[in-house]
Amino acid sequence: xxxxxxxxxxxxxxxxxxxxxxxxxxxxxxxxxxxxxxxxxxxxxxxxxxxxxxxxxxxxxxxxxxxxxxxxxxxxxxxxxxxxxxxxxxxxxxxxxxxxxxxxxxxxxxxxxxxxxxxxxxxxxxxxxxxxxxxxxxxxxxxxxxxxxxxxxxxxxxxxxxxxxxxxxxxxxxxxxxxxxxxxxxxxxxxxxxxxxxxxxxxxxxxxxxxxxxxxxxxxxxxxxxxxxxxxxxxxxxxxxxxxxxxxxxxxxxxxxxxxxxxxxxxxxxxxxxxxxxxxxxxxxxxxxxxxxxxxxxxxxxxxxxxxxxxxxxxxxxxxxxxxxxxxxxxxxxxxxxxxxxxxxxxxxxxxxxxxxxxxxxxxxxxxxxxxxxxxxxxxxxxxxxxxxxxxxxxxxxxxxxxxxxxxxxxxxxxxxxxxxxxxxxxxxxxxxxxxxxx
Amino acid sequence: xxxxxxxxxxxxxxxxxxxxxxxxxxxxxxxxxxxxxxxxxxxxxxxxxxxxxxxxxxxxxxxxxxxxxxxxxxxxxxxxxxxxxxxxxxxxxxxxxxxxxxxxxxxxxxxxxxxxxxxxxxxxxxxxxxxxxxxxxxxxxxxxxxxxxxxxxxxxxxxxxxxxxxxxxxxxxxxxxxxxxxxxxxxxxxxxxxxxxxxxxxxxxxxxxxxxxxxxxxxxxxxxxxxxxxxxxxxxxxxxxxxxxxxxxxxxxxxxxxxxxxxxxxxxxxxxxxxxxxxxxxxxxxxxxxxxxxxxxxxxxxxxxxxxxxxxxxxxxxxxxxxxxxxxxxxxxxxxxxxxxxxxxxxxxxxxxxxxxxxxxxxxxxxxxxxxxxxxxxxxxxxxxxxxxxxxxxxxxxxxxxxxxxx
Numbered sequence: 001x002x003x004x005x006x007x008x009x010x011x012x013x014x015x016x017x018x019x020x021x022x023x024x025x026x027x028x029x030x031x032x033x034x035x036x037x038x039x040x041x042x043x044x045x046x047x048x049x050x051x052x053x054x055x056x057x058x059x060x061x062x063x064x065x066x067x068x069x070x071x072x073x074x075x076x077x078x079x080x081x082x083x084x085x086x087x088x089x090x091x092x093x094x095x096x097x098x099x100x101x102x103x104x105x106x107x108x109x110x111x112x113x114x115x116x117x118x119x120x121x122x123x124x125x126x127x128x129x130x131x132x133x134x135x136x137x138x139x140x141x142x143x144x145x146x147x148x149x150x151x152x153x154x155x156x157x158x159x160x161x162x163x164x165x166x167x168x169x170x171x172x173x174x175x176x177x178x179x180x181x182x183x184x185x186x187x188x189x190x191x192x193x194x195x196x197x198x199x200x201x202x203x204x205x206x207x208x209x210x211x212x213x214x215x216x217x218x219x220x221x222x223x224x225x226x227x228x229x230x231x232x233x234x235x236x237x238x239x240x241x242x243x244x245x246x247x248x249x250x251x252x253x254x255x256x257x258x259x260x261x262x263x264x265x266x267x268x269x270x271x272x273x274x275x276x277x278x279x280x281x282x283x284x285x286x287x288x289x290x291x292x293x294x295x296x297x298x299x300x301x302x303x304x305x306x307x308x309x310x311x312x313x314x315x316x317x318x319x320x321x322x323x324x325x326x327x328x329x330x331x332x333x334x335x336x337x338x339x340x341x342x343x344x345x346x347x348x349x350x351x352x353x354x355x356x357x358x359x360x361x362x363x364x365x366x367x368x369x370x371x372x373x374x375x376x377x378x379x380x381x382x383x384x385x386x387x388x389x390x391x392x393x394x395x396x397x398x399x400x401x402x403x404x405x406x407x408x409x410x411x412x413x414x415x416x417x418x419x420x421x422x423x424x425x426x427x428x429x430x431x432x433x434x435x436x437x438x439x
Numbered sequence: 440x441x442x443x444x445x446x447x448x449x450x451x452x453x454x455x456x457x458x459x460x461x462x463x464x465x466x467x468x469x470x471x472x473x474x475x476x477x478x479x480x481x482x483x484x485x486x487x488x489x490x491x492x493x494x495x496x497x498x499x500x501x502x503x504x505x506x507x508x509x510x511x512x513x514x515x516x517x518x519x520x521x522x523x524x525x526x527x528x529x530x531x532x533x534x535x536x537x538x539x540x541x542x543x544x545x546x547x548x549x550x551x552x553x554x555x556x557x558x559x560x561x562x563x564x565x566x567x568x569x570x571x572x573x574x575x576x577x578x579x580x581x582x583x584x585x586x587x588x589x590x591x592x593x594x595x596x597x598x599x600x601x602x603x604x605x606x607x608x609x610x611x612x613x614x615x616x617x618x619x620x621x622x623x624x625x626x627x628x629x630x631x632x633x634x635x636x637x638x639x640x641x642x643x644x645x646x647x648x649x650x651x652x653x654x655x656x657x658x659x660x661x662x663x664x665x666x667x668x669x670x671x672x673x674x675x676x677x678x679x680x681x682x683x684x685x686x687x688x689x690x691x692x693x694x695x696x697x698x699x700x701x702x703x704x705x706x707x708x709x710x711x712x713x714x715x716x717x718x719x720x721x722x723x724x725x726x727x728x729x730x731x732x733x734x735x736x737x738x739x740x741x742x743x744x745x746x747x748x749x750x751x752x753x754x755x756x757x758x759x760x761x762x763x764x765x766x767x768x769x770x771x772x773x774x775x776x777x778x779x780x781x782x783x784x785x786x787x788x789x790x791x792x793x794x795x796x797x798x799x800x801x802x803x804x805x806x807x808x809x810x811x812x813x814x815x816x817x818x819x820x821x822x823x824x825x826x827x828x829x830x831x832x833x834x835x836x837x838x839x840x841x842x843x844x845x846x
Contacts, residue, residue: 022739029732067553067632110503110701122503122703183699228503242595243669309803310722317475321729324467328740331460335747391717426456 002363009364012340019336020368023329027372030325031412032379033318039380039404040387041315043397044209044307048197052137053297057098057258057266060293061277063088063250063286065237080293081234081252082205088280089254093129097272098258099265100135103219104128105254106206107229111215113168114178114185123164123214124206124230125181127222133159133190135259136202141165143175143190146218154220158186162194164214179215184225186217198397199306201297203255205231208306209394229253270294308392322415329368330419337361337427348432357428365420366413373412380408447776454748458780461744465784465820468737470791473816474799475726477808482723486716488655490538490708491608491643493574493676496529497708498686499537500673502693503701511666512590519567521696522673525688527681533671534566535591536647537708538573538658539715542670543648546629548659550615553632559614560654562646565591565663565671570606570641572676575660578609580622580639583662591663591671602662605635608644610656612637635661649715651804672704682707734819738827745773745831749838756835757842766836773832774825781824785817792816 013020047053060080084092089103105127112120132138133145146157158179165174174188199208217227226244231253239250246253260266270292277290295303337344344357380400387398400408451458515533522531536542544565547557566572567588583604593599605626612621621637628635644658665671673693677685690705749756756769796808 019743022743026736026740029736033729108503108703120699120701122701240595240597242592245596308718310718313478313722313803314725317471317726317729320467320471321733324464324471324733325736327460327464327467328736331457331464331740332743334457334460335744339747339750390721391714392721422456 005360005363006367008360009367012336012364013367016336016339019332023332023336023368024372024375026325026328026332027369027412027416028375028379030322030415031373031376031408032383034315034322034411035376035380035400035404035408036383036387037311037314037318038407039384039400040394040398041307041311042401042404043198043399044311044394045301046198047298048199048201048301049136049297053201055259055261056135056297057260057269057294058297058300059092059256059258059269059273060084060295061088061273061280061286062288062291063252063280065250065287067236069288082232083234083252084254084256085250085252086247086254087285088276089256091276092256092258092273095272095276098269099261100131100259101257102129102132102135103254103256104132104203105219105229106203106213106231107222107227109181109215109227110183111164111168112180114180120180121167124210125215125217125222125227126203126213127217127219127227127229129219131259132216135257136197138195139193141191141193142173143188145190151218151220154224155218156184156186156221157189157218159190159192159216160188161192161212161214161216163211165191181215181217182225182227186221198394199301201301202257203231204301204304204306205255207393208304209397223247266294308394326415326419329416330422333365333368333420334423334426337423341427341430344427344430345432348428348430354428358424361424361427362417362420365424366417368420369413369416370409372416373409376412377405377408443772443775444779447772447779451776451779457744457748461741461780462784462787464737464740465781465824466787466791468733469785469788469816469820470795471733472730472819473788473792473808473812474795475730476816477796477812478799478805479723479726479730481805482719482726485652485719488539488645488652488716489643490645490712491573491575491641492538492708494708494712496677496679496682497537497573498675498677498682498689499540499704499706499708499711500675500686500689500693500702501704502667502673503703504667504697504699511592511668512664515664515666518667518673518693518696521692522675522689525685525692527678527685527688529676529678530568530572531673531675531689532566532569532572533665533667534564534569534572534674535665535671536562536564537672537674537711538564538645538647540647540711541649541714542672543646543650545648548615548629549627549632552627552634554627559611559657561611561657561659562648562650564644564658564660566665566674569674570639570644570660572674573644574676575641575644578640578642579620580606580637582606582639583660587662588664589662591665592669594663595669601633601635603633603635604638604662606639606641606660607637608656608658609640609642611658612640614657734823738823741777741824741827742831745777745828746834749773749831749835752835753838753842756838757840757844760838760840761843769838770832770836773828773835777824777828777832778821781821785820788816788820789813 062080063085064081093101093103107125107127108122109125110120111123112118129151130146130148145159146155150157160174160179165171168179169177174191177188178185179188196212200210233251233253235251237250258269260269273292273294277286277292280286281290347357384398384400388395519531522528535544544563545560546563548561549558570582587602587604589599589602594601607621616624621640624637625634626637643656645655646658675685675689686705686707690702693700792808799805800807
């Protein structure tokens with residue numbers, strides 16, 4: 001039966017080519033616009049570490065003095081500093097209360113090989129501690145991560161990102177070789193596979209969608225050489241932001257992440273954090289009323305509003321556009337189906353039930369949806385290609401994934417069939433006798 | 440034409456569903472297009488944000504020094520002396536940030552010491568003679584003199600006392616002091632509570648970092664000498680029209696002084712401005728494209744539906760013609776019908792446009808939709824409707840009276 005309906009639909013679509021083309025065009029444009037913008041939104045609001053992000057947390061506290069403090073809960077002065085001070089970060093790191101923990105900050109260094117003939121170039125760096133790699137499950141191509149002991153010993157070691165290893169060592173196994181960072185020689189102990197969590201959740205200060213870091217260096221080693229730091233710094237009181245005394249200054253400039261594998265550990269860590277802040281307040285280091293917060297990865301991304309407002313605006317715009325296209329299609333389909341009142345009358349008089357006429361007309365709507373979906377998919381590809389040409393940080397990420405591909409067809413066919421319900425219902429309500437008589 | 444309205448309305452009542460679809464489509468198009476045009480205007484206006492500097496001739500070079508080589512101050516002096524000696528260079532300095540650039544240094548600024556909540560957040564520009572180098576326009580007071588500058592790295596390590604002078608923009612002066620003269624007034628900077636006296640006012644100086652339009656003029660200039668080691672980068676103003684040549688020469692000179700130095704970035708100010716507003720520009724383009732496509736789709740929809748109606752009413756048209764209606768009467772009929780439908784759509788669309796605008800105001804902190812958008816939108820849609828209906832209406836007018844006798 002379905003095959004017969006398909007044939008009827010094809011015939012009818014062929015009969016009124018202009019109207020059919022118009023409907024397909026409207027659906028295709030609407031779908032193209034929606035899928036382009038939804039794909040961008042989907043990529044940008046995605047989970048950077050699926051399966052793990054719910055057990056990773058970002059502890060925050062407020063170590064500032066009372067200047068500018070307002071007791072009012074809604075005051076912006078109540079918002080936590082985005083980062084931690086060295087003193088707090090180190091205390092939390094060394095307490096080892098979480099399953100894993102890492103303290104980190106981003107930076108920029110000039111890199112080259114030991115071969116002095118090669119010009120140095122600037123790479124983005126990350127100064128962090130041993131647990132960074134297992135906690136974020138960074139994939140290793142060669143070698144290994146450094147250990148806590150190497151952190152404590154201020155070892156002259158480095159882990160290279162895939163891109164930098166390609167540039168410096170042509171992608172070979174470079175473990176054991178030397179990378180020169182701002183003039184200091186470090187031994188390469190590991191090389192990562194390409195790794196780019198989107199968003200760059202562990203440090204939003206260097207750009208929410210920045211590509212991942214080129215070279216990873218133990219935080220203690222980086223501080224020994226005073227390697228250049230990047231990202232934000234917030235100082236208060238006597239905190240001066242002098243780079244060489246950051247360890248003792250009243251400035252927040254480090255990110256700290258913990259991994260907590262069970263709800264019980266989460267509760268315990270929250271308590272530990274609150275106790276820590278209360279203790280600091282009691283000894284007079286913290287002046288403000290002690291309060292702490294611990295968001296998980298998605299909670300943190302949500303709080304920081306990493307998805308640009310323009311992307312959301314574009315989604316709204318595309319949805320509104322699609323709505324107009326659909327209303328347009330409903331109108332055109334109504335015109336098309338009503339024009340065939342005579343044919344419907346004959347079929348009804350010959351014994352076709354209302355239900356079968358109805359499903360035949362919906363088949364026709366579905367076919368328009370299918371063709372519109374294919375055309376819409378092509379338009380989405382074109383749209384995403386245009387997005388990739390845009391000068392925005394997330395440009396390179398705008399690609400259609402299989403899930404969005406299926407969504408495109410589901411949306412196109414679903415929406416068109418839904419748009420066909422009203423016209424089909426109107427058409428199959430025709431009284432056969434009246435139609436036959438008026439012919 | 441007016442006499443047609445009665446019959447048209449009763450005919451439309453019979454086609455309530457189709458008619459309301461047309462009205463709804465026009466209404467939505469009206470609401471979207473009004474708001475989109477408004478957004479386009481808003482985005483294009485931000486493109487013209489004045490930077491307050493001599494944009495055509497400003498060049499920016501970011502360099503990274505490998506390791507540290509002794510005396511930062513001496514190195515800075517040597518670098519700057521060499522740059523200033525390049526023919527075609529009008530002025531050169533090292534600054535912490537550039538107007539509309541992406542690196543910004545901010546602090547809070549208060550009108551009284553030890554204030555509980557701060558008066559305003561400002562972005563700060565440091566660097567020896569940075570105001571003069573950028574080519575800002577002085578409207579009151581004076582720039583700093585050379586004895587007033589202090590090295591920034593000495594300041595943060597407490598090796599030097601800050602000199603208590605500051606320059607602000609006209610916009611910031613108005614925000615802080617209203618129409619009173621800002622010269623000689625005191626402000627307190629940041630949580631360190633440093634008192635500084637306003638000694639000069641520049642016409643404009645746009646903040647760096649992605650600040651809101653309302654806060655873009657909240658900028659200060661402070662008398663600290665910057666070094667590349669403390670995060671500064673080279674800013675050069677060339678003689679008129681020599682920016683590109685000077686940029687190439689300056690890079691060459693800097694590499695010559697220290698071959699190990701890495702040039703991270705070299706750009707003219709045009710690049711900085713383009714990058715800052717790239718998002719706004721592409722958003723405006725996108726909105727414009729959507730408006731055009733939307734209007735085309737709506738027009739095609741009207742063509743389709745009108746053609747259907749004409750087909751459906753061939754006999755009635757024939758009867759009217761046989762009873763003495765002229766072609767032009769039939770044409771008028773369809774035109775008036777479309778005018779009425781568009782009118783209804785526009786009325787609903789205005790209400791929708793207003794609603795969408797309220798949503799945008801809340802979600803995106805946009806201003807209210809100016810009222811004159813509504814009549815303009817109405818005229819556009821009426822014209823669109825008339826253009827779209829013309830061909831089907833002509834086809835209707837050409838239905839011969841003899842059709843009445845058939846069927």
